[in-house]
Amino acid sequence: MFNLKGQIALVTGGSRGIGRATAKVLSEFGADVAVMARSLDKCEAVADEIRAGGRRAVAVRGDLANADEIKAAVEKVSSELGAVSILVNNAAITRDGLMLRMKREDWSDVINTNLTGVFLLTQQVLPMMTKARRGRIINLTSVVAQSGNVGQVNYISAKAGIIGFTKAVAREYASRNITVNAIAPGFIETPMTSALNETARNAMLEQIPLKRPGTDLDIAYAVAFLASDEAGYITGQVINVNGGMYM
DSSP states (O other), rough: OOOOTEEEEETTTTTHHHHHHHHHHHHHHHHHEEESSSSSHHHHHHHHHHHTTOEEEEEEOOTTTOOOHHHHHHHHHHHHTOOOOOOEEEOOOOOOOOGOOHHHHHHHHHIIIIIIIHHHHHHHHHHHHHHHTOOOEEEOOOOOOHEEEEEEEHHHHHHHHHHHHHHHHHHHHHHGTTTEEEEOSBOOTTTGGGGGGGHHHHHHTTTOOSSOOOOOHHHHHHHHHHHHGGGGGGGGGEESSSTSSSS
């Protein structure tokens, strides 16, 4: 299996769902992990689980809409664990609504967190990876960034922007042995999707050839692969983990 010993991973949105599963899986493969989210208490709980498994971990509070908090979080991670070599940009928010009814602040909040926050955090981490001449950046986009969806113009715009961001940064930093890839989850069982009513849930399942939702571990193992040496010749790609929902 993948050997991530000696690697320092930073996972945003690491307090629950896909982020929590990813932080734990990366630690199981040997990485030391920084768990970042807006709730420090929840991050600390995940960090405790990782420490119990024998790896180093640090919990950091960070709001991706706040550039100062991002900078402070990265400084804490690098001082306590070392230079970040794996960055997982997972954190995201939703403010759903139909296009003509969407408030400007709902547009701005989602773009600032889901896209600008990824830019700012990646910008903070890249100098460490450039110096080490090795890095793995994995960005979480979404199946809807490729297929579209009603009532999510802000979220989809940000997640589609992640795809373009991934390809651009991958080209800029390939010569430094830094790979940049995106994962596009489909319908995954997470706290975010648990709010769906039964009608919406069944409609989603009808679109999935495998006829089941994915799990947070389905995404976490894909992240671990892209973070590994085995994926060293993959960059600028969007890996679809969606049970065939979008082909």
